Amino acid sequence: MELTPVDATGRLRVSGVCTVATAPASTVRARRLLRDSGHTQIVVDLSGLTQLDTVGAVWLRRLPTLAPPRIRDVSLVDLPASLSAFASTVQGATAAPPRVAADPDPGFLDRIGERAYADVSAIMSFLYLASDLTWASVVALVRRRGIRPGAFIEQATLVGADGVAIVAVIMFLIGGVSTLQAAAQLRQFGANVLVADLLAIGITRELGPLMAAIMVAGRSGSSFAAEISTMKFTEELDALRTMALNPLHFVAVPKMWAMLLTVPMLTVMANFIGLAGGTATGVLSLDISPATFINRVQNALLLKDVITGLVKSFSFAWIITIVSVHRGLQFRGGAAGVGRATTAAVVSAIFSIIVLDLVWGLLFYLR
Template identity: 35%
Template sequence: MREWAEYTVKEGGGRETIALQGPLLVSSVAMLDRQLRDYADSVQQIDLTDVETIDTVGAWLVVRFAREKDAQIINASEQAERLIAAVKECDSDEPITAPRDKTLIRVPETVGDKVVDMGHGAVGVIGFLGAVMITIGNTIRHPSRLRLKALVRQIELVGVSSLGIIGLMSFLIGVVIAQQGAAQLRQFGAEIYTINLTGRLTLRELGVLMTAIMVAGRSGSAFAAQLGTMKLTEEVDAMRTIGVSPMEALILPRILAAVFMMPLLGFYSSIIAIIGGAVIADITLDIPFLTFLSRIQDVVPIHDLWVGLAKAPVFGLIVALAGCYQGLQVKGNAEEVGARTTQAVVMAIFMVIVLDAFFAVFFSEVGWG
C-alpha cells in the first residue's frame, strides 16, 4: 500500500486523463496537492480506479481540480462517489469575507451595541451584588454557613501572598514621588516640603489606589480564571446539584477576603512608600531618615489616613465583584476564560479609578480635602 498519493498522465482517443493512485487522505495528499495546483495542461478526465482510500480532504482535492480543469471524474468507488457528492453539495460561491456595511452605518451600530452591552452588564452586576448581599444576610443569621477555612485560604492568597510585590511596588513609588517632588520644589528652595508631598499623597491616594490596581491584576484576575474554569467544567452546576450554594462556597469567601485585606494592604503600602521616600530623601536631600519619619507625624493630618482607609474596603469589594461576576459569566469554550479574565481586570481598574475620583470630590466637599 502506498504511503503517498500520486498521479500519472494517460493520453488516448484525443483525451488526456489524470489517473490518481494511492490513499487520498489528509495525511498523504500534501505533495499531490502542490503538484495538481502547478499542473498547467488541459485535462478531460480524472480516473480514480487506483485510489485505495479517500476522505473528505481527498474528495475536496478531486472536486477542486475537476472544476478548475472542467474535467469528468470516472471510475470512482462507492465511498468516493458519496464523499464527492457531499463535497459538491457543500460547495458555495459566496465570498469568504462578508461584505462590510458603510462606515456611517457600521460605526453607530457598533457604538449602540457597546452601549446596550454596558447597560446589560451594569444590570447584571447590580443583580449579582444583590445576590451577594442576600448571601451575607443569610450568613449573619446562620453563622455556621460561613466557610472559615475557605475564607482564611483566600485571605492568605489575597493578602499575605501579595505582600512582597505590593511592598516592592510601594517602595519604588515612594522613591519616585520624593525624587520628582524634590526636583520641582528645589526651584523654590522648598525641598523640605517633599515630606508633606510624600506623606499626604501616599496615605490619602496612591497607597490605596495602587494597591487596588495591583490586587485587581493579581487576585481579581485569579478569581475570574478560577471561577471561569469551574463554570466551564460544570463544577459550579455540580455544586448546585448536590445542594451546595456556589455563592456561599465560592463567592462570599473571596469577596470578604478582598474587603478585609484591602485596608491592611493599603496601610502597608502607604508605610512602605513613606519609607521609600525617606530613603531617597536621606540620599539626595540630606534629610535624615528618622527626621523624615518623625516629621510625617507633624505635617500629615490624621484624616488623610482615615480617607485612605475608608476607600480601601470599597475598592476591595469592587475588585472582588468584578472578578467573581466575570468568572461566572464564562460559557462555551476555554477562550471565554481568557476574555472574561481580561474584562474583569479592566472593569475593576476602571471602577476603582472612577470611585477614587468620586471620593476625592466628596471628601473635599466635606472639608477633608
C-alpha cells in the same frame, strides 16, 4: 491539476490529479475561468481526472460556489467510474451545495443596536451580580448558611498575609521614587523639606490605597477569576448547586469578606512602608534629618487623608471582588477561556479601581 478555459459550449474541463496537493492552489484560477466565461450555465467535465482524495472531492463539490451570481447553474459531469466510488464516500462530494445567498451585511444602525444590546445585557448582569454578592455578604455576617467554616480565614490568608511582602517591597520603592521626583521639582524653589508633606499626603490619599489595590487585583483578582472559571469548566459549580449550595455564597462571599478586611489592612501597611521608603530616601539623599522628615509628615497629615485612603481601599476591595467573580462566571470555552477570564479580570479590576479613584477624588477634593 489542469483547468481548461470554458469553451464555446460552456464546458469547463478539470483533468489530472485533484488532491490536497493541487486543488486548494487551483481555486483562484477556477474562480477566474468561471468569471471570464460569458455563459449562464456551466458544465464541469471531470472525465480527465486521474486521482482524487477527500480534499479534492470537497473542492469539486465547492466549485459551483466559486461562480459569479450571473452563472445560474454549474453542474459536475462525467466523473470517471474509478473515482466515483471514492467520491461517494465523501458525503455530498458529487452534489453541489446549495448556493445560499449571503446574509445581507447588517447596517450601521443594526450593528450599533446589537452592540448596545450586548453591552446593556453585560452591564445588567454585572449590576445583578454586584447587588446579589454584596447583599449575600452582608446577610452572611449574621446567617452563615452556605458558607464553609474556615473559608474566610483561608481567603484572608491568601489575599492579605500572602500579599504583605510584595505590597511592602513595592510601596517602599514607590515611596523612595516619589521622594526623589518631588525633590527634583521642589529643589528649584529651595523647598526640599516640603517633600515630606507632599509624600505624606500623596501616599495616604492616593498611592497607598491605589498601589495596594492594584497589587491585590493582580494577585488575587486574577486568582479569583481563574478559580471560578476553572470550577465552571470542571462542573464544580454545578456540583455545588446539586448539593443545595449556592455557588456564589459558597465561593464568592468568603472572598468578599477577605478582601474587605485585608485590603484596607494592606493599605495601612502600604502607607507606613511608603512613608518609610520616602523617609529613608529623604534622609540618605536629600540631607533631611529623620526627625525633621517625621515631624513634617505628622504636621502635614490630617485624619481626613488617612480616612479617605481607607474608604477608597474598602471600595477598591469591593470592586476587585465583584469584577473578578463576574469575569470568572462569564467564562466560556476551555483552557484558553480561563486565560481570557483571568486577563479580563485583571484589566477590568484595574480600570474599575482607577475610575473609582477618580470618583472618590471628585467627591472628596472638588471644591
